[in-house]
Amino acid sequence: MRPLTQCKALLAAVLASAAVVSTSAPAQDRAGERAAMIETIKSHARSAPSAVEGQGIDPAVLATMAKVPRHLFVPEEQRGAAYGDRPLPIGHGQTISQPFIVALMTDLINAGPGDAVLEIGTGSGYQAAVLSPHAAKVYSIEIIPELGQRAAARLAELRYGNVEVKVGDGYYGWPEHAPFDGIVVTAAASHIPPPLVEQLAKGGRMVVPVGAPFATQFLMLVEKRQDGSITTRQLLPVGFVPLRGGGRAR
Amino acid sequence: MRAGRLLPVGLISAATLAYEVLLMRLFSIIQWHQFAYMIISIALLGFGASGTFVALARRPLMQRYPAAFAASAALFGITAIASFAGAERLPFNALEIVWNPRQLGWLAASYALLILPFFFGATCIGLAFSRHPDEIGRVYAFDLIGAGIGALGIVGLLFLVFPTAALRFVAALGFAAAALAASGIARHGRLAAGSLGLAAAVIVVWLPASFTATGPHMSEYKGLRMALEVPNARVVEEQSSPLGLLTVVESPTVPFRYAPGLSLANVQEPPAQLAVFSDGDSITAMTAYGGDPATVAYLGRTAAALPYRLLARPRVLVLGAGGGEQVLLALNAGADNVDAVEVNPQMIELSRNRFASFVGGIFNRPNVNLHLAEARAFAATTGERYDLIQIPLLDSFSAAAAGVQSMHENYTYTVEALRDYLAALRPDGVVAITRWLRVPPRDVLKLLATAIAALEAEGVPEPGRHLALIRSWNTATLVVAKLPFGGEDVAAIRGFAGENFFDISWVPDISASDVNRYNQLDQEYLYEGALALLSPDRADFTERYKFDIAPATDNRPYFFDFFRWRALPELLTLRTQGGAAMLDWGYLILVTTLVQATILSTVLILLPLWFRRRALGRAVPRLRFGLYFLALGLAFLFIEIAFIQRFMLFLGHPLYAVAVVLAGFLAFAGFGSAVAARWKAAVGGGSAVRAITLAVVVIGFLAGTYLIALPSIFERLLALPDAAKIAIALLLIAPLAVFMGMPFPLGLSHVGARSEEFLPWAWGINGCASVLSAILAALLAMHVGFTGVVTIATILYLAAPALLAGSRGSSPDRNRSRTKPSA
Structure with a gap:
């Protein structure tokens, strides 16, 4: 499993650089700040064993994040803070996730070059932009028209050509393009919509960040096995052992 | 005539207290209820600053007393509205504090705005004390009774109008006080009074609604x-x-x-x-129902549906009806009869009347009874016996939801509560409780520990055989059975969990291979927790766990308090990686508010006192007098707040408890202060210190008696109707409060006889201590419980008279005092 992932990662990295090189000049801006952001993500990842699989976050994901101009995805008044490792408000009660969480989610989705990925909750469009070089196609649905339209325009302008955004109800997924190898659900929900489970390909992965705005509690990973059965895993973004001394109860 | 002169004091006192309660309500709507404590600390800042101001500007203010009082009361009226309107427009985002220190600046700006009305309100009262040094008992009585009426009045008013409308009435009350006071101005008094009265009317009628609307600023x-x-x-x-x-x-x-x-x-x-x-946040759903069970079959696939697999045609009690989801589930799962309890009458109005046809009239069915009651009180007093007591995911009956006094007492999830539920079951009945699952778990482990403690208290030899715990990815349902689960029950639980991809974390005869199958945690905390809590390792496990999961009790009913100091450094270090989501912010805000309040009171009270020490003259032992009023301020509210906490269970509603206890203490203490002078003459033989000593001995005796007797009194009388319980509560409070009202005015007249300059300080110190004490009492109750808080208060009361008695050169008779104001 892992060597294949590595290969996919390598290929994705190549594609990622190709995709981003082809975008416009702003990508060059603030590269130093992005590099520092990547270092923060790496250091967080070293202390978050539960949510990080294998040897740490896929270098291809980090390479992509080092290129996506995050400052162009946040409102003007937030641009100064765009590369801090923190969530930022983007209006309408929504946030752009903390870069570390974006990295974890993209890593967990583990998309390959031929994969179709569905995102519920486009928000600023940043997550879709980070997924873009790692998948064949990213479909993203946003419930709030203003956010969806703005994100679609921004992604088009930055030439993320394989991202398609529509405004609508994410509950039913996007059946025309199903099944999906990966699904990211960033919109809060009391339960996982059954159509999304149905549209997840066998062997596919769904990631749901759970928590309040500005405070991700854990990431939920939903996996559909080859036999169609569903399991979930709750992954903490932090290495925290609730028992003092770290011992297990017997 | 004389009473009329003090009427403005009563009015402004009522307005200030009403404003404090109202601000808590308003901030629960636009922000979150945790901020209620910050309002207390803002009020403190206002009281403290006004004490300093009155002390420094005493002479010029006294020369124009009616004008100064009227101006200050009018400014209260103006700022009551303007400060709130300004504060709600600030771009403060509480959730972002962890990430963005600039938010603290906006918080400070809110403080700066909201302190103003409290400053002006308290200035009026400080002025009145300075103006009438011979009638301190009467001024204090008007102040306390006014505050009592304000507290009760605002609660009543909020039943009639929206909070933003109530804000206009409170501001208008400030103007009314100003108008009354202005009529005493020598020149143009009538003109001033008339225009201020007009201002009051204009505020109520004309002020545009958008000016203070909460909706856009939530x-x-x-x-x-x-x-x-x-x-x-x-x-x-x-x-x-x-x-x-x-x-x-x-x-x-x-x-x-x-x-x-x-x-x-x-x-x-x-x-x-x-x-x-x-309050714009926690949600309950009213589900459309046309009578076809198939349309809501999904409810049978929620974790909370588990008990229906174990019971045939059960008689069900739902504690927390909300929008009716659990009633719908019960009816469709074949319940024979459903009693549903809801604490909020307006929620009942919505689900039973206003949207009755939308929800398919489920609350109007002959086999469904909807009761307006608090969950625990209903369960403790019901004569019915049930097969299932279902406690769904609703915190609507918690005190926190009220926001009137955001102390987080919760009598639904205590050891005693679970015993009450078990007692209300038929022999083979079960209690089912559903909670959100947080990772790492807190609530669910605490619930499990509480259930085990309750079963043990009932004499159950093997609690583990009476428990089943399943979890979905975001909720957990605990089932507690009166009789041990049999083999069939266990098979049914396993079957239900398996069909729905729910994990079993505990069931009798569980093995490690059963757990963590579908919704995998990196460690099966709940199963391991259950094993540890059911083994002799329990104390060690509870001690080593980084969140407080010790069972909640009626004496310390803080189910939602998981905070442990020793986990704080680790969680703060990890705050940008999810550590912030694991922090108990309510507790931290409380501690922060206390620290803030302590610093502010030092700066506002002690520093000016230090700079002005010469003005007070040497005959006044500042430190001892200061400590006296500090002790009284702390002790009074310790007892009052502990009583609010304790009476919540008896009166069946946090709101009744706050209103009845607050109003009872204020009014009877007001009475006590009015008769304090007579007590001094008759019992103290003219000596203030002796009179105070005797009063605190009575307080100590009554407090001690209540500590011992209250639980059994409550248990016996819990089933009485509300009106009778309110009367009994007031009867219990009256003797204690009357004596608690005496030490302050007696102390003031004793001290005032030495230096009238000290009066504003005494008022300021006592005001600050009262507010500090409100926060401190809540914190202490979490650690030492109700009994601990009352004990500390009693000790403070008993020690207080010594601070006055020991003062050098003291003479009990104020008429012999030679120290005159030296300023």
Whole structure:
């Protein structure tokens, strides 16, 4: 499993650089700040064993994040803070996730070059932009028209050509393009919509960040096995052992 | 005539206290209820600053007393509205504090604005004390009774009008006090009074609603605001009471589909729903129902449906009816009869009347009875016996939801509560409790520990055989059975869990291979926790766990307090990686507020006192007098707040407890202060110190008696009707409060005889101590419980007279004092 992932990662990295090189000049801006952001993500990842699989976050994901101009995805008044490792408000009660969480989610989705990925909750469009070089196609649905339209325009302008955004109800997924190898659900929900489970390909992965705005509690990973059965895993973004001394109860 | 002269004092005191309660309500709507404590600390800042101001500017103010009082009261009226309108427009975002220190600046700006009305309100009272040094008992009585009426009045008013409308009345009350005081101005007094009266009327009638509307300024991260961002979502009904603001929202384009704990195996879409938001946040759903059980079959695939697998045609009690989801589940799972309990009358109005046809009239069925009551009180007093007591995911009956006094007492999840539920079961009945599952777990482990303690207290030899715990990915349901689970029960539980991809964390004869199958945690905390809590390792496990999961009791009813100091450094270090989500912010805000309040009182009270020490003259032992009023301020509110906490269970409602206990203490203490001079003459033989000593001995005796006797009095009388219980509560409070009202005015007259300059300080110190004490009492109660807080208060009272008695050169008779104000 892992060597294949590595290969996919390598290929994705190549594609990622190709995709981003082809975008416009702003990508060059603030590269130093992005590099520092990547270092923060790496250091967080070293202390978050539960949510990080294998040897740490896929270098291809980090390479992509080092290129996506995050400052162009946040409102003007937030641009100064765009590369801090923190969530930022983007209006309408929504946030752009903390870069570390974006990295974890993209890593967990583990998309390959031929994969179709569905995102519920486009928000600023940043997550879709980070997924873009790692998948064949990213479909993203946003419930709030203003956010969806703005994100679609921004992604088009930055030439993320394989991202398609529509405004609508994410509950039913996007059946025309199903099944999906990966699904990211960033919109809060009391339960996982059954159509999304149905549209997840066998062997596919769904990631749901759970928590309040500005405070991700854990990431939920939903996996559909080859036999169609569903399991979930709750992954903490932090290495925290609730028992003092770290011992297990017997 | 004389009483009329002090009427403005009563009015402004009522307005200031009402404003404090009202601000808590308003901030629960636009922010979160944790901020209620910050309002207390803001009030403190206002009281403290006014004490300093009156002391420094005493002479010029006294020369123009009626004008100064009227101006200050009018400024209260203006700032009561303007400060709130300004504060709600600041771009403060509480959720962002962890990430953005600049938010602290906006918080400070809110403080700066909101301190103003408290400053002006308290200035009026400080002026009155300085103006009438011979009638301190009477001024104090007007102050206390006014405050009592204000506290009770605002609660009543909030049943009639929305909080923003109540704000106008409170401001107008300030102007009314100003108008009354202005009539005493020598020149143009009538003109001033008339125009101030007119201002009061103008505020009530003319002020544009948008000026203080909460809707547009509610935090955009609250559920209601987010729901209304969705296209075509709209508010269809809004109701307000002191219990909270209920907002009903319909969202036809993108339905709510609210169904926590729903199985991943479910394929059905929930039908149309109306969401009911409480104070713009916590949500309960009213589900459309046309009588066809198939349309709501998904409810049978939520974790909370587990007990219906174990029972045939059960008689069900739902504690927390909300929008009726659990009633619908019960009816469709074949319940014979359902009693549903809801604490908020307006929620009942919505689900049983206003939207009755939408919910399919489920609350009007002959086999469904909807009761207006607090959950625990209902369970403790019901004569019925049930097969199932279902406690769903609703915190609507918690004190916190009220926001009137945001102390987080919760009598639903204590050891005694679980014993009450077990007692209300038929022999083979079960209690089922559903909670959100947080990772790492807190609530669920604490619930498990509480259930084990309750079963043991009932004499159950093997509690583990009476427990079953299953979890979905975001909820956990604990089932506690009166009799041990049999083999059939266990098979049914396993079957239900397996079909729905729920994990079993505990069931009799569970083995390690049963757990963590479908919803995998990196460690099966709940199973391991259950094993440890059911073994002799329990104390060690509870001690080593980084969250407080020791069972909650009626003496320390803080189920939702998981905070442990020793986990704080680790969680703060990890705050940018999810550590912040594991912190108990309520507790931290409380501690922060206490620290803030302590610093502010030092700066505002002690520093000026130090600089002005010469003015007070040498005959005044500042430190001892200061400590006397500090001790009284602390002790009075310690007892009052502990009583509010304790009476919540007896009166069956946090709101009744706050209103009855607060008003009872204020009014009877007011009476006590009015008769204090007679007590001094008759019992103290003219000596203030002796009179105070005798009063505190009575206080100590009564407090001690109540500590021992209250639990059994409550237990016996809990079943009485509300009105009788309120009368009994007031009867119990009266003797204690009357004596608690004496030490302050007696102390003031004793001290005032030495230096009238000291009076504003005494007032300021006592005011600060009272407010500090409100925060401190809540913190202490979490650690030492109700009995601990009352014991500390009693010790403070008993020690207080020594601080006055020991003063050098003291003479009990104020007429012999030679020290005159030296300024």
